Amino acid sequence: MSQPSNPPRRELAALSDSLPLKLPGFGFPLNQAHRWKVQSSSDGYVTNQELDGRQRALLLSLLDPVDLTGEFDEGAARRLIPLREIVMLRVMNSITDKPGWENKVFDTVITTKWKEEVMGREDIDFIDSMWNWALAELQFKTERFKETGTLMVYDSVVKSDTVIPESLKLALRAAVSVLENVPEEEKDYHPHSNDQVLDLVHPSLFPVVYGRTRINTDGTLGIQDGLAKAGSGEVLQVPPKEETKAGKNFMAMKYPYSQKFQWLPCDVQFTSSLAEETANQADSANPTDCKIISYINNLHPTSHGDLYGIIEQVISLSLPLWNMTLTAIKERDSYCRIEYTSVEYKDGYGSPRQASGEDRNDYELRWEEWSENSEKYELPSPRQDMKMPSEEVLVDLKRDYAETGLQVIVKLANIHLTPEKPEYNGGSWHLEGQLNEHICATALYYYDSTNITDSRLAFRQLSDPRAPDDDICYRQHDREWTDVVFDVNSNGPAIQNLGDVSCTEGRLLTFPNILQHRVAPFSLADPSKPGHRKILALFLIDPNIHIISSAHVPVQRKDWFEQMAPMDQVLGKLPQELVDEVEGNLEGEWVMGMKEAKKLRLELMKERKVVNNDCDKLLADTSFSLCEH
Template structure:
């Protein structure tokens, strides 16, 4: 074993446990493996005077893209969704058909099309020769694969979740405020780490495993966050919500990747270790997700998010006024229902029309992907487990509720979780129309400060970049279809949003089911289920009433009581372990805290990274 291998069979000090809540490992820390990976949570970026000048902070901001480049990325994403696209891009008949399709739709020029075909052909021959290679789409990087998870695993997962789904209606856990459309099977907001209530093992104690997580229930000490330990980033926020929660943290599981296959070595929060088949299937999906994460996180790990632009644009050039009179607007490439229309223009004055830039000549270095990471080398070789938060959820549609209206724009978690990337596995779609996940990137608004444009003509921002003055620096970059069997990964520097979808046949039920894996930054370990013995009262109750109790001691004989009396005994337990009803109340509070945080993040973006063009 490498000399710097740390013994992870014992508890180590991590943020909130023996270390300040906002602690990140430094080079003299035995847990140090590198700098924290950037995220979009802006936890250290905003001070009372605005953005910090710290270089690492600015890496959450991606280069501003022209509308035309975004259209090119969307077109290439759609092409790579087609079966055998690696062959089709060399078939001139098919390519001409695509050319006609683009020419009849959006503002898609000949040069844009030729560039896309050249890039796709280059990637087909040099990057994606193997049709099973995960495909990177959009800057960031968003990575998709329809073959990473074998069909055998998909079918087995569809069957295995029935043990969680087939419960009495009164026991179904419908997500709050979802109109009984989102069914939570495993959700990290239930029984999270609760500061001031959860019992956490002390540093140097033996960690909790799968076999003893219930028998050790109640071990440890109540974890408190003292007022004088409030992170500095929280203190900067004043009237807006803090990036660090002083109440809750989602609990990840520990996953050993030192061997040939992943092994979950601490319990998945809210999935009993007795569910051995589900544990095994989650491990297989983790194995499939790791190669995609290694691509998604490569630019962040390298510290280089300055992607080469396909369509450079450094100033606004305008059409001749006579030519502009015959031009039909500049919004062909954007959705009509985005709610951003500006009705304040003086209709008596003709709008100046910018000349849309063309892509530069194609060159391989423009689309050269960053070499993937190797989790095995970085972490597995040092016996350093990954920490992964697991969620299982269904969106259920019925003839009475035939349409899901979609989600909100957000990034995952608060800073306590240090989530750096997400993997979503869509393992079952039935009787629904095409559904999508959309992405939005935070961009460097200062990049247009020295832009040359006509006096007072701020509309160039919308015409060229799809953005508006006096709004936050974010760009909608596109969406990916969430097909059955698709595995999708993306970094926590991008916002994402579930798009609306509806039943295909409105006379019968339909669903979309996902397994979500949230990867904790491997360079910043957090409190996990290895540190927190089970908190679920019903897990502990079932163990104490089985086979004469956990140790044949105080609980002996409870199994002989009628169920009603047995439940009354356990309902009388106050404080700890935590009952399901109490956990659901805490979940509401956790969700409200995070809902406010998401809204405040949007306000923060506008206040400190918004477009603010002055007259010149």
Template sequence: MASEEAPIRPSQPSEAAPALRLPGPGLPVDSGLEDMALPSALVSQWGGLEYWASQGVTLREQLMAAFSDIADKPERERKVFDQAIVAKWRAESDVELEHLDGDVLPSQKVFDFCIQEFRDKAAIYKDTGVVDILDGELTIGVKVLEDVPDRLKDWHPRSDNLVLDLLHPSLFPVAYGLTRYLPDEKVPLDRCLEYIGRDTSVDSIKAARSGSNGPFEWGSFQWLPTDVKLTGAGAELQGYVNNPHPEKHRALYKILENVVGATVPVWEETMSGFNERRRIKIANSGGEGWTYPKGLRYRIPGPGGRPGRVEDGGWGDRDNFRWDYEFDDWTREHRILISREPREYTPQPELRDPEKRVDFKSKHPEGLQAIFKLANIHLTPEKPEYGGGSWDVEGGFNEMICASAIYYYDQEDVTDSHLAFGQALDHEEITMIPKQAEHQALEVYLGVQQDGPADPEPAPRADARGAAACVPELSAAPGAAVLSTG
């Protein structure tokens, strides 16, 4: 968990510091919401989901992201510059065409755009990619959490014993009114066990609120974060991680540090402000969204059913025939969706808004806070599929999470796993795009329906071992976590 300006949530107080004044210990739990500099779908001051709703990402663009699986291969940061290999990828893509109501992917322009984007990101990947040795370290490190008696295994609720929680913040969280804290000392990681039972008479963390929000909004619990110091070499955990033993599982702590260190640059990229980044933007649609086979004409019925005039398949005349059911059926049968091509490619650095660039090290020398999760998905011949978790954003008001990272560190003896993210659409803005009563093309472009929900099902992306994704707290994902297995 990281936040640009929002107050740090309670973890361990500062060593030799004045009395702690953070949301919960010393301050109302809802303190500082008005000063938040990073958005959250949960906070009304930011307009909630309505203010940060998407203006629409076309299904074609979502499939462009899924198309990146073709290049998701070992040494892709080198291979993407090899013309012979790119030609092979192009041939593979020609065989693996995807169809969407007559739309075909990838087109020549889509393929070229994706290759340019892959090359643009190759340098970034070299600097921020989580290397394979880290995958192996984490696979070995979690063995101590996996190899426990069956009676101690923590199967995730309502997962039908498919999802095994190895590390989850809901075990032993902060309980308002019960959890105690040291107001003017820090509990260091190296000596944290020495603090057990010390000064048990100190005050407990309160759930007092400055506003009128009740328990329904805030609840009685809070996930316990870990302070993270950012260094030139990466990241250092400054306190214990809730649940792993600080001594028995110390090797795991170092691995988690490495993962956070590799993730910070991607978090910064995720939270930074950008200019328009949509690859395909629908500025208008309606009759302009369709075409018809060349030479095809519609014959308007005359009086009494006799043959009448012959008209083009498009709109624009002043007669009423276009409102007839017969004409509507004819257009639906013969129309062809006009495929929208991506814009001219612009390198990623040129899309950044320098005024909204997030740099955690310079702006937050005190560091960040992170909440960790580790989970395994266990498939068996009796239970060969896992349909995913519920759609939600991570945490709640109490945690004030601003971004999440999901890391698939291992995958064995299964088909490709899929990950999808969803963001609510700005339905008021989108309804202004098409002409009146000409919304059908836009429905196909965005994968929505008139008067339907404003949260379309995203196109899933296949993620293999070693893949990672970061999302802001504006997107929903099925069980998104800071760390997760595939």
């Protein structure tokens, strides 16, 4: 079995009081991260430098109340999308799941049949101009799809069924099977999952624990260094409560940063030089473009060296999709298929006027009847110019971060269904991580699905709550048009459900952390047999900043240390009472046992549930406010 080796690294200053390393929670406050930017030092290590003034280097995050409320520019809120346009996106997404769609969209016989099916559906509102636009856009997207195998239908959500080759999928399955084939008592089912979600590698075990975790102060750690230096370093201090507050005094989500925990990413270097990258296509990727240079938390680098190489390849192949995802959120003006600037009424449905001599109460009754009639609105149609979306890649991770590299959090998890437990109830709307991690995007690779019904991942966005007043002309007292045109209540939260994506085997899916997502329920296809769904999840840290990673934190797992140096060899023939004392000190001082780690995991999960609930409350408070005019 191959083992990842330590790449050459420059040493940092040996003394902690002169350590030039600057990371959120170690060298500068957690809640000042937006004022810092990643840089590669002249000595060869990666750190952060402070920005001048009100510059902002970080990508938008819906976990940041400042972004959520739009203190900087428009914030994380997206364009308010007409319902008809959302329906167009859902139809296009469905068509692109059909095998050979990239050729079939040019076959008139097939597209005519598709049109009849769509237009005949009673659950959606679809007209000729919507179909014409959708078909033209799909035809436009075939060229890029044939070249790259990637496709974006929902804004910033990218899918591919061909980027990861079959051989790599099979290699991943084989390598992961070593983690799966353990005694039942050693299997780690995720808490509160009804023993259906099996965690193989999960960042909530052995994370950074402020006040408990040690941080290395005499150099950055390579993959094997993390093991060799287990227990070294100084204890990472608990950040002051004040440094976990949001930039403003928000009603909800006052403390978006954790004072207790941070998931631990690994560091990733690009193997190609910047000069080579410039000569290549902006969105090209080779399976060897990325090298993991510090250990993956909870994945032993010696026992699972082959899996490290496979994950490196998946990260490399995810880069073009992440580029598309991050480009979409960097563009302030998202692509618009249907414009809506003024509330229009159908002929004969204009607002009633009080007749001469009409009783005031009678007039108000007529007004209420008119107001409640949703049929009165003229629904918008696609633009006449039919301008296709830009495919320019504004973000290129290899080009833009060649010197500083990336940080990635890795998760491997299975969902297992049985005849006794044939249904998975799905998940809740959520974002990934907490603000300590600065996760900007996710890549999910569905590498194994057996005997389950269609599994889908749904997305929703925070839409611009100011759009109705700033961009749309409407009549005073008339509010029902928001429900009809945008499928949002004028007095409710500015949240729009975009749609969902099928999570078929072999699919790679990327999306940003400004979209909430939710796993939809699914069940056994054949209820008499077991089934499963297995994923590799990669959480990309905002590349504009580096956080505390496994390059700075020696291995914390007691069981790994014991594998490296069995306790009976270390302790020799000491009396049992001394052995007990040493083992107690070992676990309590500088490495964690599984019992402690699982207890801390429950605390972490509880804390993050509160944060997600607070985020939901803040989203609910971000409602439309139609002024009377």
